[in-house]
Amino acid sequence: xxxxQKAAWFNLAMITICxxxxxxxxxxxxxxxxxxxxxxxxxxxxxxxxxPVAYVLLKKKSFETGFDEREKxxxxxxxxxxxxxxxxxxxxxxxxxxxxxxxxxxxxxxxLPLIFFCSIxxxxxxxxxxxxxxxxxxxxxxx
Amino acid sequence: xxxxxxxxxxRRLRFENGQMTQQQLxxxxxxxxQTIIAIEAGKYAPSLPLAFKxxxxxxxxxxxxxxxxxxxx
Numbered sequence: 001x002x003x004x005q006k007a008a009w010f011n012l013a014m015i016t017i018c019x020x021x022x023x024x025x026x027x028x029x030x031x032x033x034x035x036x037x038x039x040x041x042x043x044x045x046x047x048x049x050x051x052p053v054a055y056v057l058l059k060k061k062s063f064e065t066g067f068d069e070r071e072k073x074x075x076x077x078x079x080x081x082x083x084x085x086x087x088x089x090x091x092x093x094x095x096x097x098x099x100x101x102x103x104x105x106x107x108x109x110x111x112l113p114l115i116f117f118c119s120i121x122x123x124x125x126x127x128x129x130x131x132x133x134x135x136x137x138x139x140x141x142x143x
Numbered sequence: 144x145x146x147x148x149x150x151x152x153x154r155r156l157r158f159e160n161g162q163m164t165q166q167q168l169x170x171x172x173x174x175x176x177q178t179i180i181a182i183e184a185g186k187y188a189p190s191l192p193l194a195f196k197x198x199x200x201x202x203x204x205x206x207x208x209x210x211x212x213x214x215x216x
Binding site for chain 1: 176
């Protein structure tokens with residue numbers, strides 16, 4: 001397994017952990033309708049859980065500088081695919097409720113952070129998957 | 144319409160230079176073994192600096208390593 005594939009698997013694992021931690025916290029906040037100090041405490045706990053994962057993901061960027069030109073090309077292509085997936089995801093998330101619920105209806109506010117976290121997950125998932133698929137296809141062709 | 148293809152003699156050059164492994168060549172030109180595999184298989188066209196590095200490693204000109212084929216159909 002190349003360094004690029006290892007980075008993709010690592011990225012996928014980290015973002016999944018991040019989502020597993022954050023989504024229940026958002027649901028808890030929404031269900032409890034917490035306000036004031038209770039709300040701040042829950043946000044603090046969530047930040048404490050998510051920030052180490054976010055830090056590791058950011059540190060990974062220094063690891064990626066060691067990629068060679070082919071790996072950088074695969075990474076750039078994967079980034080384009082992830083950007084495309086993100087746009088499609090956001091377009092679906094924003095327009096489907098509009099057409100399903102109608103223009104005069106309302107949606108709950110807690111969907112907003114959920115959309116944010118799901119957008120990040122979608123982009124990272126698409127990025128990692130695109131890298132893994134490209135590497136697998138190349139390996140198959142090379143055999 | 145014509146199709147362009149970059150063929151190469153990397154595999155032959157490796158064996159002519161003391162049965163050099165893909166990993167050894169990759170280390171010499173500072174890329175991964177997967178990149179050498181992709182170049183040898185014609186799946187990846189290297190950049191000009193990398194192509195020159197590969198040619199210099201074997202002590203030959205770039206034309207001796209890479210050939211540009213333009214197939215007219």
